[in-house]
Amino acid sequence: MSVDTSVRGRAVGLFVLSGIFWGTGGLAGILLAGRAGLTPVAIAAFRLLSGGVLMLALARVCGERSRWSVTRELVIRAGSAGLLLAVFQAAYFAAAEATSVGLSTLTVMVSVTVMVTLGTALIERRPVPGQVAGAVVIAVLGLALLLGAKAGGGDRVEGAILALVSSAGFAVLTLDRRDLPLGVERISFTGTSFLAGGMLLLPAGLMAGMAVPLRADTLGVLLYLGLVPTALAYAAYFAGLEAGTRAAGVAVLLEPLTAALLGALLLAERLTAVQWAGAALVLASIVIQARPVRGGA
Numbered sequence: 001m002s003v004d005t006s007v008r009g010r011a012v013g014l015f016v017l018s019g020i021f022w023g024t025g026g027l028a029g030i031l032l033a034g035r036a037g038l039t040p041v042a043i044a045a046f047r048l049l050s051g052g053v054l055m056l057a058l059a060r061v062c063g064e065r066s067r068w069s070v071t072r073e074l075v076i077r078a079g080s081a082g083l084l085l086a087v088f089q090a091a092y093f094a095a096a097e098a099t100s101v102g103l104s105t106l107t108v109m110v111s112v113t114v115m116v117t118l119g120t121a122l123i124e125r126r127p128v129p130g131q132v133a134g135a136v137v138i139a140v141l142g143l144a145l146l147l148g149a150k151a152g153g154g155d156r157v158e159g160a161i162l163a164l165v166s167s168a169g170f171a172v173l174t175l176d177r178r179d180l181p182l183g184v185e186r187i188s189f190t191g192t193s194f195l196a197g198g199m200l201l202l203p204a205g206l207m208a209g210m211a212v213p214l215r216a217d218t219l220g221v222l223l224y225l226g227l228v229p230t231a232l233a234y235a236a237y238f239a240g241l242e243a244g245t246r247a248a249g250v251a252v253l254l255e256p257l258t259a260a261l262l263g264a265l266l267l268a269e270r271l272t273a274v275q276w277a278g279a280a281l282v283l284a285s286i287v288i289q290a291r292p293v294r295g296g297a
Helices: 003-023 025-036 040-061 072-098 101-124 130-148 156-175 186-208 216-241 249-266 273-290
Strands: none
Touching: 003 025, 003 216, 003 249, 025 040, 025 216, 025 249, 040 072, 040 186, 040 216, 072 101, 072 156, 072 186, 101 130, 101 156, 101 249, 130 249, 130 273, 186 216, 249 273
16 A cells, blocks of 8 residues: 555545534534524534634643744734634524525535635646546535425525635635644644634624533533534544545535434434435545545546
8 A cells, every 4th residue: 555545545534533523513503502592603602612722632632742932924824714714603604594504504515515626626736537526516416415405495695605605714724735833733723723713703602692501411512512523523624634635525525414314313303215315425425535536636
């Protein structure tokens, strides 16, 4: 096995892990909203802040010893990443409120997959391989079948614009291949960026109300939301990006697939035959993207 194949295999494994972890975030958010009465913006602020703190703790556990020195470059990089994270989260929840969770999720996942695919081709200055293009087409069709049944009404134009803004924020984060500032390691930097994004959302969250009942179940869900679908998921995702972005769609597509399956298993949400067909197509796209691209790209 070549070194490139080994590195790619590790990256795909990290993307699979992050996608599965992300898929549990929706269920955690539903439980937190129901038990604590929090609004989507408050949940997003809690997620970024708690995830940032836990990610910095994870960096220590993993042995990172970043030599922090507050420089102009570090402030700009962490601040811009935090702004993109805040835009991604806030715009997504606003899109869901304008239309529905299903329609906004469908728009964001399709848009991110297409944006990252085209962005990678532009950065690498090479055409999109036929295998990758085919996987994207299959993914779009599969997501439409899987999530289309959950797409409600509302202001579709406003929701679509907000979803595209959300997608752009996440796609730019994914495509950013600049080296980190000297002495700063990946998990530490990501945790700091999450804290920056959480602070940007904090005023809106406080206005909406962020009081959490001090009960074991509520605090447990809040801890889970910050740890698994946030700190661990994003740490795995950005670690996978170190090997390139071509397989990043694996994580993006596994999120709605995992969420749909968990909804069927734990929330008694029945999947129709059309939705099962969509799930099969999404899974097929994931398998295609996980394979090495023919021609060595």
